[in-house]
Amino acid sequence: MEEVFRFFQKTGVRRVLIFAILIFVFYMLRSIINIILLTFIFSFLINGLERFISKRIPLNRKITVLLLYSLVVSGLTYGAVKYLPILVSEISQLINQLTEFYSKPIETDNQVFNYVIALIQKYEITDYIGVGVSFLVKSLNDIGTIGLQVLLALILSLFFLLEKERIISFTIRFKESKISSFYNELEYFGVRFIGTFGKVIEAQFMIATVNTVITTFCLWLFDFPQLFALAIMVFILGLIPVAGVIISLIPLAIIAYSIGGVMTVIYVLIMVAVVHAIEAYILNPKLMSSKTNLPVFYTFIILIFGEHFFGVWGLILGIPIFVFLLDVLGVRTVDVEEKRK
Numbered sequence: 397m398e399e400v401f402r403f404f405q406k407t408g409v410r411r412v413l414i415f416a417i418l419i420f421v422f423y424m425l426r427s428i429i430n431i432i433l434l435t436f437i438f439s440f441l442i443n444g445l446e447r448f449i450s451k452r453i454p455l456n457r458k459i460t461v462l463l464l465y466s467l468v469v470s471g472l473t474y475g476a477v478k479y480l481p482i483l484v485s486e487i488s489q490l491i492n493q494l495t496e497f498y499s500k501p502i503e504t505d506n507q508v509f510n511y512v513i514a515l516i517q518k519y520e521i522t523d524y525i526g527v528g529v530s531f532l533v534k535s536l537n538d539i540g541t542i543g544l545q546v547l548l549a550l551i552l553s554l555f556f557l558l559e560k561e562r563i564i565s566f567t568i569r570f571k572e573s574k575i576s577s578f579y580n581e582l583e584y585f586g587v588r589f590i591g592t593f594g595k596v597i598e599a600q601f602m603i604a605t606v607n608t609v610i611t612t613f614c615l616w617l618f619d620f621p622q623l624f625a626l627a628i629m630v631f632i633l634g635l636i637p638v639a640g641v642i643i644s645l646i647p648l649a650i651i652a653y654s655i656g657g658v659m660t661v662i663y664v665l666i667m668v669a670v671v672h673a674i675e676a677y678i679l680n681p682k683l684m685s686s687k688t689n690l691p692v693f694y695t696f697i698i699l700i701f702g703e704h705f706f707g708v709w710g711l712i713l714g715i716p717i718f719v720f721l722l723d724v725l726g727v728r729t730v731d732v733e734e735k736r737k
Contacts, residue, residue, distance in 0.1 A: 414581040415724075433709065434549035439556050440594045441601060442468070446557070461557045469550065476543070585724070592723045596716040603679045604634030607641070607671055614667045618660060620651060635712045637695060641672045690715070 425432065446460050453460075556563065570579040608631040615626060629647070633640035645668050652660040690698075698718050702710025 410577065411581055411584070414578065415585065418582075418585065429709075430545045431549050431552070433713070434546060435552045435556070436594075437597060438549055438553035440590070441598060442553065443557055443560075444598055458558055461554070465550065465554050472546070588723050589720055592720040593713075593716040596719055597713075600635050600637065600712070600716070603675055604631050604640075606679060607631075607634045607675060610671055610674070611644075611667065615648075618652070618656070618663060620655065626651075636699065637715045641668060641675065644668075690718075694718075 422429065422432075442461065442464050445464060446457065449455070449460055449464075450457060570576065571583075573579070608627055611630045612623060612627040615623060620626060626648070630644050633644040636643070645664070648664050648668070649661050652664040656663075695715065698714045699711055702714025702717075704710070706713070
C-alpha cells in the first residue's frame with residue numbers, strides 16, 4: 397500500500413493524473429466550451445491591451461478596462477444593428493455567385509480552366525455548396541445563441557479583469573490548503589497554458605487583423621463586390637495558421653475570374669503570395685518567435701485532426717493547444733544553435 401502511495405506521489409505520475417482529470421472535466425463541460433474559450437480569449441486579449449495602454453497613458457486600471465469593454469460592446473452593438481443585415485445579404489449574394497459559377501458551364505479558350513470546370517461538374521461539387529448553404533442557414537438561425545454566448549463571455553471576462561487582484565489573492569490561498577499539491581500542478585499547467593496558448597492566440601489575432609486589412613484594401617482596388625463579407629471571411633480564415641491563406645484563395649480566385657477574367661485571377665494570386673510572404677517572413681518571426689516553429693506537415697495534420705474532432709474551434713485552436721502540449725512535455729520546437737542565429 398505504501399508503495400502505491402509513493403508511486404502516486406511522484407511528480408510525473410501526479411502531473412499526468414491531474415492532466416487527465418482536467419481533460420475529463422473539460423469533456424464534461426463540452427456543452428459550454430464556447431463560453432469558456434471565449435471568456436479566456438476576451439480576458440487575455442483585453443488584459444494585454446490594457447497593459448499596453450497603461451504603459452503609455454497613466455490611467456487607473458479599472459477605468460481602462462471599463463473603457464475598453466465599453467468600446468467593444470458599443471462596436472459589437474453598432475455592427476449587429478447596422479452591418480449584420482448587410483453581412484447576411486452579401487453572404488447570400490456570395491453563395492449565389494459561387495453556385496452560379498459552379499452550375500453554369502463557361503466557354504473559354506483556356507484549356508486548363510476548362511479542365512478544372514469539367515472536374516468540378518464531374519464530381520458534383522455543387523452538392524457540397526448545398527451543404528455549405530444549409531450550414532450557413534443553421535448558423536444564421538443560431539445567431540441568437542451565439543450572441544448570448546458572446547455576451548456571457550464578455551460579462552465573465554469583465555468581472556474577472558475588474559477583480560483580477562482579488563481573484564489572484566483569494567486563489568493563492570489554496571497553496572497552503574490541504575489540496576496544495578493539486579493546486580501546485582494546476583498552477584504549473586496554468587502558467588504554461590498562458591505562456592504558450594495565450595501568446596499564440598494573441599499573435600494569431602494580430603496576424604489575422606493585418607492580413608485582413610491588406611487583403612481587403614487590395615480587393616477594393618480590384619473592385620470586388622461584397623467586400624464586407626469577404627473581409628469577415630478572410631479574418632476568420634486568417635485565424636487558421638498556414639492553411640487559412642490557402643483556403644481563402646479558392647473563393648477569391650472564383651470571384652476574381654467572374655468579375656475580370658484570368659488577369660484578375662493572376663492579380664489575386666500575386667496578392668495572396670505577397671500576404672503569405674508578409675505573414676511567413678515578417679509577422680510570424682516577429683510575433684510568434686519560436687512558439688510555433690513546426691514543420692508544415694505537422695501543421696496540416698493537426699488542422700485535419702482538429703477540424704475532425706472539434707470543428708471550427710479545432711482549426712483555430714489546434715496549433716496553440718499542440719504547442720501547449722509540447723511545452724508541457726518539454727519538447728523544443730527550435731534547436732539551440734538555430735535560436736542563436
